[in-house]
Amino acid sequence: MPKFHSLKVRDVRRETPDCVSVSFEVPPNLKPEYEFVPGQHLTLKKTINGTEVRRSYSICSSPTQGELRVAIKRVAGGQFSVFANEQLAIGTDLDVMTPMGNFTIEAAPEQVKHYVAFAAGSGITPIIAMMKTVLAVEPLSHFTLFYGNRTTESIIFRDEIEDLKNEYLTRLSVHHVLSQEDIGADLFFGRIDQEKSRRYCTRLLDVADVDAFYLCGPEQMIFAVKSTLLELGVEERQVHFELFTTPGESTGVTNKAWVPTQRLSAAKITLTLDGNTFTYDHGQATETILDAASKTIADLPFACKGGVCCTCKAKLLQGEVEMEVCYGLEREEVEAGYILTCQAHPKTETVVLSFDE
Ligand code: FES
Structure with missing residues (x-):
């Protein structure tokens, strides 16, 4: 059963003009309850203007880092995300639910796999946790990331991704796709849609060689990429996805x-x-x-x-x-x-x- 505990904010880091990442102090007696698998999320609870607000945010740290950190992107009119981006400070107590979610990777040192992820915007959050974990734990595995954003400035974890590329030169490939900034390559200018994902999967990848695909972003991107993958013969069980939305703030997908x-x-x-x-x-x-x-x-x-x-x-x-x-x-x-x-x-x-x- 998921459970809330009050945790102190240990660190607040600005990732982009619209996104902060927040880490928590987990007291030793609660550590077992906050153990997590990369890809899981935390639900945060706070009373704002007299109303209880709950929002889920994916964990962006890897279990190998010994840190519990989520990323919170500001959503226009989003009560919690605006509070987090403007007011949340080190030392604040927040109600934090124990980790949940089944959009996960089970990394193991003996595995030799090729993972491919498609992410857009804050959909990178669970993906970067997976990526860091796979690269650290599975020395023979490869990870390929296609990451869509509006501009270079809006790329969340840009520096961290660069550092990972440098550290794991031969095992990590990253392709940035920008919709509002032309970097001179037609293939990487625009949104990740069906046509683009088809081109990536036929020119830059051998899908038959990929063990698992992880998709995280808005509904449109997920369904476009998924249908491309199925058309190319990927089995449904190899495709895992999570909508990056925080319902109540921005789903656009509910009922x-x-x-x-x-x-x-x-x-x-x-x-x-x-x-x-x-x-x-x-x-x-x-x-x-x-x-x-x-x-x-x-x-x-x-x-x-x-x-x-x-x-x-x-x-x-x-x-x-x-x-x-x-x-x-x-x-x-x-x-x-x-x-x-x-x-x-x-x-x-x-x-x-x-x-x-
Ligand atoms: S409360 Fe999130 S799926 Fe029901």
Whole structure:
């Protein structure tokens, strides 16, 4: 079960005019709870102007660095990201959830692999954690990065990426793609779309030689690159992706297209959380299970409420639900019966689920 603890901000570093990275002090007794795998994220909680705000940010440090650090890009009108970019200071206490997320790489010294990542904007955050980890832990593996930004100035972690290139000259390839700055090469001017990704995958890579692809950025880029990869014969299981959005601030992907089916039902919900079982009437079928349950149960786990972060994941033990969107769960998790309660509506009169499994 994910859990919040109050952690002190240890460092705030400006990465670009629009992005800071923030590291936390983790007291020794909490260290095991904050162990993470590259690609995971932290949810931060703060009351701003009387409203509780939760936002998830990917961890940009590698477990090999002994540091817990996230990057926070300013989003126009985004309450938390503006606060973090303008006011967050060393020594501030923040509620930080234990690491979550399954967009991850399991690095192991004996592995010999070629990883390829496509990132855009702050989508680099989980990718750089993966990249640093693979390069440090797997001495025979290679990593190729295609990284889209507007201009050179907006490239997050530009210096750190350069340093990595210098340190791992033969094992790291980085291709910057800029949409508002022509660096004299047509191939790298514009956005990473279907046509561009096809050119990269046929001219600069042998996709048959790649073990895994990691995509992180806006929905459009992810779906464009994914369809290119599938067309080129890459298997779906080799393609991993995460929308870089922080829902509530900038998703643009949530439930706008969702239309409930006629089969939605008012229901009796039985829910287990932290060993305690609750039963309540879910009267309004169009309300999500998370929202309805929050009226009677305190401290339900959630962050994005956009179907992305998986913090609200629970296992469906009985009954049926309908989800509006489900970006965060892997196919195997859905097959195993997991649901995102922030997106789920009851379809049967009885629904039994557990946050503990
Ligand atoms: S709260 Fe993030 S997926 Fe439900």
